[in-house]
Amino acid sequence: KISQINIQSQETNGKDSEDSPEQFNLAEASLLRKVIRKGLIDSKNDIEIQRQNPNSPLYSVKTFEALNLNPNLLKGVYDMGFNAPSKIQETALPTLLANPPQNLIAQSQSGTGKTAAFVLAMLSRVDTTKKYPQVLCLSPTYELAIQTGEVAAHMAKFCSEIEMKYAVRGEEVSRGTHLTEHIIIGTPGKVLDWALKFRVFDLKKLTVFVLDEADVMIATQGHQDQCIRIHKNLSPTCQMMFFSATYDQQIMEFAEVIVPDPITIRLKREEESLDNIQQYYVRCAGPQEKYNAVTNIYGTVGVGQAIIFCHTRRTANWLAEKMTKEGHAVAVLTGDLTVEQRINVLDRFRSGQEKVLITTNVLSRGIDVEQVTIVVNFDLPVDMEGKADCDTYLHRIGRTGRFGKHGIAINLVDSDEAMNICQTIEKHFNRKIRYLNAEDSDEIE
Numbered sequence: 001k002i003s004q005i006n007i008q009s010q011e012t013n014g015k016d017s018e019d020s021p022e023q024f025n026l027a028e029a030s031l032l033r034k035v036i037r038k039g040l041i042d043s044k045n046d047i048e049i050q051r052q053n054p055n056s057p058l059y060s061v062k063t064f065e066a067l068n069l070n071p072n073l074l075k076g077v078y079d080m081g082f083n084a085p086s087k088i089q090e091t092a093l094p095t096l097l098a099n100p101p102q103n104l105i106a107q108s109q110s111g112t113g114k115t116a117a118f119v120l121a122m123l124s125r126v127d128t129t130k131k132y133p134q135v136l137c138l139s140p141t142y143e144l145a146i147q148t149g150e151v152a153a154h155m156a157k158f159c160s161e162i163e164m165k166y167a168v169r170g171e172e173v174s175r176g177t178h179l180t181e182h183i184i185i186g187t188p189g190k191v192l193d194w195a196l197k198f199r200v201f202d203l204k205k206l207t208v209f210v211l212d213e214a215d216v217m218i219a220t221q222g223h224q225d226q227c228i229r230i231h232k233n234l235s236p237t238c239q240m241m242f243f244s245a246t247y248d249q250q251i252m253e254f255a256e257v258i259v260p261d262p263i264t265i266r267l268k269r270e271e272e273s274l275d276n277i278q279q280y281y282v283r284c285a286g287p288q289e290k291y292n293a294v295t296n297i298y299g300t301v302g303v304g305q306a307i308i309f310c311h312t313r314r315t316a317n318w319l320a321e322k323m324t325k326e327g328h329a330v331a332v333l334t335g336d337l338t339v340e341q342r343i344n345v346l347d348r349f350r351s352g353q354e355k356v357l358i359t360t361n362v363l364s365r366g367i368d369v370e371q372v373t374i375v376v377n378f379d380l381p382v383d384m385e386g387k388a389d390c391d392t393y394l395h396r397i398g399r400t401g402r403f404g405k406h407g408i409a410i411n412l413v414d415s416d417e418a419m420n421i422c423q424t425i426e427k428h429f430n431r432k433i434r435y436l437n438a439e440d441s442d443e444i445e
């Protein structure tokens with residue numbers, strides 16, 4: 001049983017205008033990926049065990065049966081359509097379910113099965129004879145908490161005695177009550193209020209603490225401190241589970257604070273590369289010429305789908321309107337859309353209903369659309385200081401091993417500054433960006 005909340009529209013943070021460069025938002029991107037992803041990402045890389053307590057052996061399993069789960073929980077796992085553990089789950093699950101409990105830090109890219117792993121561990125650790133919160137899962141945003149809750153509700157479909165509660169905006173409790181649910185899934189601020197201000201549950205009694213999307217958490221102002229405050233009030237025997245899609249120094253330092261004596265496992269993401277990409281630049285005198293270049297290129301290449309990146313929402317909308325007027329079927333995805341609208345746009349594009357997707361940096365990472373053959377940088381990617389943003393360039397254009405097919409990248413250059421940026425990118429990757437005459441796009445290979 002779980003209290004019902006429907007996913008609400010993401011609040012657009014009013015600060016950005018149509019003309020300001022659209023920024024990539026980690027929490028929103030993570031949510032989109034979760035909602036859109038229809039299955040596991042499988043990685044050719046092997047699990048790396050980065051740190052291991054020498055006193056505790058590390059197991060790995062190839063089946064869910066080998067985990068000796070409660071039969072109703074196993075039924076729930078199969079009901080979700082899972083046949084065998086994913087790569088990260090093979091190692092994470094035996095660790096998470098071990099007795100005595102083991103602390104785990106796990107890092108792997110989104111879509112590799114982390115959520116399913118810790119949700120399974122959360123459910124299997126619950127003692128339903130005790131009517132108080134025993135498991136706490138912290139998520140960075142309302143929407144991500146709801147996503148996790150929905151996975152938990154599905155997996156617990158045949159375990160009706162397990163109860164869960166969301167500690168997120170919109171949920172209220174009154175002082176002096178005591179929560180009886182076994183599992184709490186919430187955002188740090190609300191959890192702090194409930195645990196330390198209203199005292200509706202006792203952090204000391206938790207046996208499992210999950211920190212999901214730790215990288216998004218530390219990217220969100222104030223969340224890291226709140227997590228640490230919550231963590232300080234846990235019992236030393238509480239099992240810590242720490243998950244992140246990315247890996248860097250800052251995240252690992254955060255992990256060190258939260259997770260004593262961990263087993264640390266990592267599944268490296270497949271690197272994006274420009275190896276199979278033909279890169280070009282086109283000189284244009286201004287927006288109108290850029291527009292002409294786009295339609296010329298589109299007219300010639302015509303097969304497959306194209307994504308066009310613009311710097312601002314205004315340019316994206318202007319271009320979309322112009323192309324639509326000329327009878328092209330284009331989709332637009334910008335930061336002012338709600339999450340539902342974005343999912344809708346991406347679903348339509350994936351299914352091929354539109355051939356062209358016009359977007360801003362809100363979509364610079366991670367949304368692989370296999371059939372995209374052309375990426376156009378209507379505006380070259382720049383950072384806050386206007387310098388070449390090579391990372392974003394790679395995220396926009398690069399392909400991972402899985403989509404090793406060739407692709408075409410076209411950069412529209414409308415000033416000397418833009419030319420400089422283009423050259424910086426060329427040097428950075430040491431991959432030629434060739435001149436293309438847009439009037440004569442037969443030159444495209």
Ligand code: ADP
Binds near residue numbers: 081111115
């Ligand atoms: P992450 O938390 O790493 O982003 P998820 O746990 O959300 O990954 O899993 C990604 C997708 O794969 C989800 O659609 C999930 O239902 C599915 N999935 C997870 N584990 C398995 C599995 N063992 N077998 C098949 N599908 C799985």
